Amino acid sequence: MKIAVPKEIKNHEYRVALTPTGARELFDRGHQVKLQTGAGEGAGFPDADYEAAGARMEADVDALWSWSELILKVKEPQPDELARLDEGKTLFTYLHLAADENLTRGLMESKATCIAYETITSPHGGLPLLAPMSAVAGRMSVQAGAHSLEKAQGGAGVLLPGVPGVPPARVTVIGGGVVGENAARMALGLGADVTILDTSIPRLETLDHRYQGRMKTAFSSADTLDEAVRESDLIIGAVLVPGAAAPKLITRQQLGDMKPGSVLVDVAIDQGGCFETSRATTHAEPTYVVDGVVHYCVANMPGAVARTSTQALTNATLPFVMALADKGWKQALSDDPHFRPGLNVHQGQVTYPAVAEAFGLDSADPATLLK
Template structure:
């Protein structure tokens, strides 16, 4: 199979879909890999490193989109990239379609077969291709939040860990999954006063056992959530419904009762965000203020630590890429139902139920497509 990996063009996105090591794995297995020139510079991988791994280097993305059977990326294709996609081509990347009707419409129109990293499943309903970026984003959320709390960045002027004789900052983490767990680890490590909220008693039991007396757990209902948020210096939104838009847990009205200069970090922004006042921002302009509350809503947080993120991502995406390239996407999905969960769009149809429901498309099951 001929596989193309273009340079990412989203604002301050430095990750790349394939590392030189991944290219080597694909080429030794008999596949052709085309890399756009400069695609790996954000992780310190030169064109020569890719050539030495067996790739062909192409100037610009046009040849890749025109001639490659599978396009491997990191972030969702931007409008100019979506215009180049075609029927009978495979797109393998993060998509996050539910809150993005424009992207979904373009992918449907193109006829492309779009496989989303974030909905590929693992044992026990896990999301193994999302997990490493959730780990990175969870840890980064505390770094970003601690910086935003500084007075020069619009925050309350609170040092998250405090100092002797001065109380530490209060951190509320909404959601005890992978993002929330990693955020709590970082916040606890910095000395913050941390509360983790979730609606699943098993999740609360798990995180409570891990953190013992270093963090508190609290059941997430409306009353408890309001009480915790109103006292918080930093709130991390870490709620995920796989493939669907995130629920809006903090409303505009709630902001008026929060501490002026408190910070909201919405890690769920890729899925539309879990705060009513959230809208996606970029690394170039990461924050904005609503009702004296600082919002950090960068939609590609892990892109700031591109090398760590790219290698962590390739560790989990490459096995499926090899399987697709070897078997073709249909046989690969027949052989691996977890990969089949990643199919979001094919041949002008939406194949992921949560996306179809959210955006008003007719749903066509993967089983029917593969039949």
């Protein structure tokens, strides 16, 4: 199969969809791999490493897309990239369509087959291709939040761990999944006073047992959210409804109850954000202030640690890439019921119900398309 890896063009996105090791695995299986010249440089992988692995480099991005059968990316297609998609091509990347109607309709118009990393499931009920970036984003959210609390960044001038005689910052993490646990773990390691909220009692029990009560756990309710708004120095939004828009858990009105200079970090921004006042930002301008509260809402947070993120992502995606390359998308999805939910758009039809529901569109059944 002809597999193309273009250079990511989203603002300050340095990741690449395939490491040289991954390219070698595909080459050894008889597939043709081409990367856009310089695609891996931002993650520390020079062109020579890919060429040594059997891949070829292509400077002409239009020629690369035209040549391809399977396109591997990290982030959702940008407008210039949408124009290069057409019927017969398979796109495999993060899509997060429920937060972007224009992108959804653009993919429908392309007639391409679009498979999303974030909606593929596992036999254990997890999201295996979302998990590595969720872990990265969860850990980075605390770094970003701690930096945003500094006075020079518009924050209250609070040091996360405090010092002897001065109490640590209060950190609340909303959501106890992969993002939330990694955020809470990082904040705890830095010495903050950490509370994690979730609506699953079994999950809270697991976290309480795992951390031996060192982090507080609380059932997420209107009352506990109100308390978090009043008392926290840093709130990290880590909620996820797979493939669907994130629920809005903190309203604009509630910002008035927050401490001046407190910080909101919205890790759910790819799915529309879990705070009413959230809007996507970039690494170039990561924060903004609403009613005295600093908002950090970078939509591609793991792109800032591109080498770590690229290695973690390829570790997770490569088995699925090999299945697509060896079998083609239809057979690969037919053979694996957990791969099948990754199909989001095909031949102009939305195939993931939560995306269709978000925009009032009809949803096609993937099982029917695979027959």
